[in-house]
Amino acid sequence: MASISIPIPDELMEEIFLRLPTLRALALASATCTSFRRVIKGRTFRRRFSALHRPPLLGFMDAAGFQPAQAPHPSAPLTGAFGRCAVDFxxxxxxxxxxxxxxxxxxxxxxxxxxxxxxxxxxxxxxxxxxxxxxxxxxxxxxxxxxxxxxxxxxxxxxxxxxxxxxxxxxxxxxxxxxxxxxxxxxxxxxxxxxxxxxxxxxxxxxxxxxxxxxxxxxxxxxxxxxxxxxxxxxxxxxxxxxxxxxxxxxxxxxxxxxxxxxDDMSCFDCVRGCFYWTQPWCWSDHLMVLDTRTLRFSTINFLTGYHLQLTDTDPIFDNRRPNALVVGREGAIEMFSLVCQHGTFALHHTSLQNNSDEWELKKIIQLPRQYYDYSVSTVGAAQGFLFFQCAPDGIHLENVDYYSMDVKTYEITKVCTKMDDFLNLKRALPYFSFPPLLSEPTI
Known part of the structure; x- marks a missing residue:
């Protein structure tokens, strides 16, 4: 007797595809047959997938163009989604x-x-x-x-x-x-x-x-x-x-x-829960400036309280650096990672400002790679739950600069890429996060 193939409902296929471990596995499933690809490319599945997974970091953008993530970074195989004309606009x-x-x-x-x-x-x-x-x-x-x-x-x-x-x-x-x-x-x-x-x-x-x-x-x-x-x-x-x-x-x-x-400079900022937060890029300031993008109103938050008062007694990084590197929200709290150099080595001091509190509390001190010392590390921005910083050998301005990301929840540090850059050219990193075209909806 011939076997009978029972069609799998689209709803069940969606549940299966949502549980695939990697984007590569999902791409292989999409290439298997037209019915699988139809479900994966469907708007309902793409919305459910993006709600459960944050998009991968593909690389950085700046005036020189697009710098893709490099192997062994897990996003390196995905960067082929960019064509030359896409990255030079x-x-x-x-x-x-x-x-x-x-x-x-x-x-x-x-x-x-x-x-x-x-x-x-x-x-x-x-x-x-x-x-x-x-x-x-x-x-x-x-x-x-x-x-x-x-x-x-x-x-x-x-x-x-x-x-x-x-x-x-x-x-x-x-x-x-x-x-x-x-x-x-x-x-x-x-x-x-x-x-x-x-x-x-x-x-x-x-x-x-x-x-x-x-x-x-x-x-x-x-x-x-x-x-x-x-x-x-x-x-x-x-x-x-x-x-x-x-x-x-x-x-x-x-x-x-x-x-x-x-x-003096409004160009160093981070975005958290619909608000932009500015910190003083050259020295310790007594406040943060906040712009709520929904109400278009500015406000301020006290900065020099609690543990931050102790940080002012350390050796802050002035020479074209951002000592106050990141403001990020987690579970109702405002959190910050401050870059501090002591005895020639770097560390990020993770502090938190809980709701209904005016005192910044120390959560953890994270040591950065020790092969970089003196003034060879600077933070360059944050997005999607990651802090980004750049590192270079001391004493050379134009050189191969290493770019790193750190997951702010797990503190895992990953090298993203190396590019020829002017280390002293203070600028925000412009990280580009996106799912591959198979799973991404046009945003324009």
Whole structure:
């Protein structure tokens, strides 16, 4: 008698596939037959899978391009999902305007540069590199660093040992001069944002000193992808202004904050539960600045309490480092990892601020790899439950720099990659997390 094959219900196949141990096993199952692939590619299964598993780290993005995770990192086999044009963003159209004359990126001309990465999306800005375009310059004035846009054809004189620039004609940097785009590298989809309208950009009536565009995180509770939101934090001489773009309306609005930052640099931050947290990048500060991306309100949290008071007596790292490396939320608490160098070796001090408490408590001290010493380690950001830091031999600036990740729950340290980099060029790492195309939904 011939055997009878009973079809397996899709619901049962989903339960089986959700229990496969690795992404590789899931990919092999998808290639086995069309019915398996249909279930795995189904929207219901992909949502359930992403709710149970966090996406793998594929590598880092910066102005130089994409640096994939390297073997033996477990994500190394997955990085082939990126094509060359996806990682250099050449699929996003060039911007040509009165303030940016297009020259091919192959000729060293303008190009898109990643500024923030979140929820599978990449926020880009347009960078002009050649004349006759307006270049970005900065110079000290009255104790502050002033940024302007200046035509590179203008005459420039250096004096006072190069600490100040003089020129015959100035144009102050304006929020309307920035070009932004949001893209999904895997699906090669993108949205070109309109520039900030001149009437909104003129409202602060003050000199713009700092402009930091960020992607607001997805704060939905049901796993649904939200329309994206871009927040441009514009710091002026006497005020702080938020320019906010929502993809639902495709329009900008402006919000003036009653809180003015006391930090000299607003570019070092971490994102936790829908909020951005800023720490002072050069020394121990007495507070953290917090921006809630849902309410667009700033607040502060006391920093120099409890165990943090003891840390101020240690040898803090000043020379282009971030001693306060990470703010991360876990089970209702705010947690931080502070990078401390003592006796030539590095350690991360894990502290926690419990709800309804003003005292920071020490949870654990984690020793970092001992082959790096003196001032050869710096933290470069955090995302998806990982802290990222870079290490290099002491005394060499441009070299092969090792990048590491640390799971903030297990404290497991993993080497991600090695890349040629300027170690003293302080910047956030822009880690890119994503499932392979088989399991990822377009985010644009």
């Amino acid at each position: 050449s699929f996003v159209p060039a911007v040509v305007s009165s303030s940016s004359c297009y020259v091919s990126p192959d000729e060293g001309g303008p190009r898109w540069r990643p500024r923030d990465v979140r929820d599978g999306r990449v926020l880009l800005d347009w960078r002009s590199l050649q004349a006759p375009v307006l270049n970005y310059w900065s110079y000290p004035e009255e104790g502050y660093e002033v940024s302007i846009l200046m035509d590179s054809r203008e005459h420039v004189d250096f004096y006072d040992y190069g600490l100040r620039l003089a020129w015959t004609r100035r144009e102050w940097c304006n929020a309307a001069d920035f070009h932004l785009a949001v893209c999904d590298p895997l699906s090669r989809r993108y949205v070109l944002l309109p520039t900030i309208p001149e009437d909104l950009a003129a409202q602060p009536q003050d000199r713009l000193w700092e402009f930091e565009p960020v992607l607001a995180p997805n704060t939905s509770d049901d796993g649904e992808e939200e329309p994206f939101k871009v927040i441009c934090i514009a710091r002026y001489r006497t005020k702080l202004v938020l320019f906010v773009f929502r993809s639902t309306t495709m329009q900008w609005c402006v919000v003036e904050s009653p809180v003015f930052p006391s930090f």
